[in-house]
Amino acid sequence: MAVVIAVANQKGGVGKSTTAVNLAAALGKRGKKVLCIDSDAQGNLTSGFGIKKKSLEFTVYDALLGRKTLSDVIIPTDFKNVSIVPATSDLAGADIELIELENRQSRLKMQILTVKADFDYIFIDCPPSLSLLTVNALCASDTVIIPLQCEFHALEGLSQLVESIKLVKLRFNPNIDIEGILFTMYDGRLQLTHQVVNEVKKHFPTKTFETIIPRNVRLSEAPSYGMPCVYYDKNSKGAQSYESLADEIAANHKPRKILSA
Numbered sequence: 001m002a003v004v005i006a007v008a009n010q011k012g013g014v015g016k017s018t019t020a021v022n023l024a025a026a027l028g029k030r031g032k033k034v035l036c037i038d039s040d041a042q043g044n045l046t047s048g049f050g051i052k053k054k055s056l057e058f059t060v061y062d063a064l065l066g067r068k069t070l071s072d073v074i075i076p077t078d079f080k081n082v083s084i085v086p087a088t089s090d091l092a093g094a095d096i097e098l099i100e101l102e103n104r105q106s107r108l109k110m111q112i113l114t115v116k117a118d119f120d121y122i123f124i125d126c127p128p129s130l131s132l133l134t135v136n137a138l139c140a141s142d143t144v145i146i147p148l149q150c151e152f153h154a155l156e157g158l159s160q161l162v163e164s165i166k167l168v169k170l171r172f173n174p175n176i177d178i179e180g181i182l183f184t185m186y187d188g189r190l191q192l193t194h195q196v197v198n199e200v201k202k203h204f205p206t207k208t209f210e211t212i213i214p215r216n217v218r219l220s221e222a223p224s225y226g227m228p229c230v231y232y233d234k235n236s237k238g239a240q241s242y243e244s245l246a247d248e249i250a251a252n253h254k255p256r257k258i259l260s261a
């Protein structure tokens with residue numbers, strides 16, 4: 001059974017899609033079967049795997065509205081063991097359309113349940129908002145990765161997101177947990193960076209990943225080649241940091257030993 005992990009932060013440009021693409025690819029390299037679900041109308045996860053949006057017949061939008069099943073809209077990527085449910089700008093209207101529908105917050109969850117046995121990890125790349133699409137992702141997920149850029153307003157946004165996760169936990173998904181807070185685009189030369197890291201660690205001592213993602217130009221170049229950075233330049237600092245994050249996550253989700261008599 002797959003562990004379902006949402007990558008969420010209502011702020012844009014903090015490294016959500018970069019994290020989803022590289023983590024999925026790194027775990028795929030290790031022999032894990034991975035599904036990525038793009039739940040952002042910008043479709044950065046989709047293009048990050050080199051998938052041409054114009055070529056797509058069906059997307060996550062069709063599955064959310066119930067016109068297609070999730071397995072109908074899964075396509076393979078060129079990267080080992082990684083499949084994707086793509087998104088295009090169609091998804092922009094979904095938030096409003098979902099309001100009218102039954103079980104509007106659990107539509108993605110229902111769909112994921114039908115494929116959960118086929119994968120080891122399912123990552124959901126969330127949009128930069130606390131909209132119904134993000135609520136759908138949180139309802140469907142076992143855990144959440146929160147990428148955080150070390151800047152002045154980061155903490156404010158973080159407490160808002162944590163409140164939303166608590167609400168979802170209370171109302172819809174009692175087992176949801178925070179997988180970890182991930183510091184991204186880290187620049188150790190900046191004083192503010194250290195302050196933010198220390199402050200977050202003080203509030204969430206057990207919830208920050210040991211791995212820190214540095215600011216690295218290779219990570220920002222890779223999407224224009226339609227490749228995860230862990231393939232584009234596997235020796236770069238950026239790629240190596242995502243490899244070590246993959247190790248950390250794999251260690252958190254070791255398959256349970258089945259006790260023999």
Ligand SMILES: Nc1ncnc2c1ncn2[C@@H]1O[C@H](COP(=O)(O)OP(=O)(O)O)[C@@H](O)[C@H]1O
Pocket residue numbers: 011012013014015016017018019044128184185186213214215216217219220221223238
């Ligand atoms: N660690 C990093 N170093 C340098 N650039 C990065 C890093 N992480 C992400 N980027 C770049 O920053 C931009 C925003 O990242 P992205 O992952 O798309 O954020 P989000 O999905 O949260 O909006 C993208 O252009 C991406 O390539």
Ligand SMILES: [Mg+2]
Pocket residue numbers: 016017018040042044045125126
């Ligand atoms: Mg994104």
